[in-house]
Amino acid sequence: MAETRDATALLREDHRKVEDLFKEFEKASGDGRKETIARQICLELSVHAAIEEEIFYPACEGKVDEDLLKESYVEHDAAKLLIAEIEAGKGESDEYFDSKVKVLSEEIEHHVEEEEKPKTGLFAQAREADLDMKALGEQLAARKEELTASFKASGVPEPELTTMDEVQV
Ligand SMILES: [Fe+2]
Numbered sequence: 001m002a003e004t005r006d007a008t009a010l011l012r013e014d015h016r017k018v019e020d021l022f023k024e025f026e027k028a029s030g031d032g033r034k035e036t037i038a039r040q041i042c043l044e045l046s047v048h049a050a051i052e053e054e055i056f057y058p059a060c061e062g063k064v065d066e067d068l069l070k071e072s073y074v075e076h077d078a079a080k081l082l083i084a085e086i087e088a089g090k091g092e093s094d095e096y097f098d099s100k101v102k103v104l105s106e107e108i109e110h111h112v113e114e115e116e117k118p119k120t121g122l123f124a125q126a127r128e129a130d131l132d133m134k135a136l137g138e139q140l141a142a143r144k145e146e147l148t149a150s151f152k153a154s155g156v157p158e159p160e161l162t163t164m165d166e167v168q169v
Pocket of ligand 1: 011111
């Protein structure tokens with residue numbers, strides 16, 4: 001049984017976890033250690049983006065600033081592209097590997113700020129609205145458990161972009 005936490009507490013915990021992983025990545029070296037951590041980051045972030053998009057953002061719809069919510073979807077899509085690249089790439093033998101992970105960490109830093117900013121952030125706005133944070137927390141936790149197990153078993157799937165048409169470059 002997933003432990004009950006309210007929605008924003010659970011999502012904040014996800015943020016702290018990936019921040020720690022990014023720090024570990026920066027310090028790591030040798031024996032494919034960076035690659036292992038990068039894969040873990042990709043998994044955590046893919047689950048996080050999915051549960052936000054499937055459960056939390058739709059619940060916020062009509063109750064928070066619409067532009068902010070739309071930007072969140074676009075930011076997720078931008079991150080998903082880098083995640084897919086890191087997942088499918090050549091790992092540490094890619095001369096841009098560290099840079100890709102670094103840019104992903106900067107995107108996530110921005111994402112975290114937009115959500116956690118006091119008073120004006122998405123979480124603060126959601127708290128102001130009459131959302132049932134406990135019930136949402138339960139849904140998020142259950143879906144998180146399910147997706148984590150599935151991504152661990154069969155890998156992180158190709159990203160599904162919510163706001164962008166797939167462009168061929
Ligand atoms: Fe988030």
